[in-house]
Amino acid sequence: MHSLSFLLLALPATLALHVPRQAVDFFDPRQNGGSMLDDTGNGLGEPLNVIISGLSSSEVLSEEGIVNYAKAIGFSEECLGIHLGDPQSANLGDGNGPVNQTIELRQDYGDPDLGTCLESLIGGNHFRVFIQNGPQQPTGALFLAVSQEEDVTQGHTITPDGYNIGRDLLVANALGDTSFNGVNYHTVGRNITGLLPVGTQGVNHGEC
Template sequence: MSFSLKATVLVLFATLTTTIATPVTESAIVSRAFDDKDFINPTLNGGSFLDASAGLGEPLNVIISGKSSPSVLDLAGDGFLKFANAIGFDRECLGLHIGGAQQANLGDGRGWVNETEVLRQSFGILGSIGTCLESLEGGNHFRVWQQAGTNAIFLAVSKEEDAEDHHDIVPDGYDIGRDLLVSSAAGRKVFFDITKFKLITYNTVVQNLTGLIPAGSEGINHGIAIDGQIIMLTVTQS
């Protein structure tokens, strides 16, 4: 295949997988108390909103509510991955993961369990091409755990430096990473599923949760302070 033909195929593929987004409006952000169908507070049963990393922890700063569409909460299949694709993330470069798995205790009776997967910013290109760019140049990424019982998905989101800087978290990287992901997800997204040749629509309602994790840097990996906010996303697929 010639270079020009390869380039054309890549551009076409990226175009077909582009997400159509609507601006975030006031109606996309609501204030309401969460309940046990959204998720169960891990700290009520010996869990934590920090994962375990190098003797410290990274904040579980985004939660996909258990009230989201079952397809979105599907980690065994590709339902959650398609939602992640729609907001600009994909599996790691060439399926390779460097470093040990981090653990989290979601207070669901299972104790400390390994992350299910790590997804990285894909820069609008599905597959390992986009996430390989993230591995080289740095960007946003998140670790995934699912709470037994509620099926809520807990994410540890952060923005990291490039490979030359050993993928360290950027200054204020936990809050920045969280906010970038939420901005990408909020409101209405229309995603072209190239595997089934159809459009999927995601409507995401954003809720800011406070008082669940303290602000500051105590116990936080890399000593990076956080603002103490956790964002809950309720995602409806149609």
């Protein structure tokens, strides 16, 4: 795993920018007892390798908003609304302690209605969403655990280098101008180093 996260600033071009809460990109969870790894329930975690800035439009920084934004960049809700497996949790250092993921979204292969059923079968990219909205650091930023996974016959394990691959594919889809359901988005981003350690210590599946 590289010590690299990616920060996205997403603005719907058809909506006014409402700078939420603390008017900062995000708060480093490690500064208040949190972690840049989520908790998979087995003592290991997956890297929170993409952050949607708290300076993004408030229309993006909600469960409904991230779902529409996700559909604009090639992801959608899980197949027929069915989620298999236990949710993962994360401590974002915002005063809420460990909190379960808000939602999990999967690559839709060009079909936002049924495409995630294909992803469940053959694998692909997916991400979990955690919202930094606790009483101590209510930035509104969305922390994403993004990874590329194998097909169902491999138990949806992470592909080799799947955390980096998943992050880079999501970012490539997100940057620039996208749209869905009448909402046009403009997204810019930048690399952030130092939030995640180099190596696989503590990382689920032992992948980089």
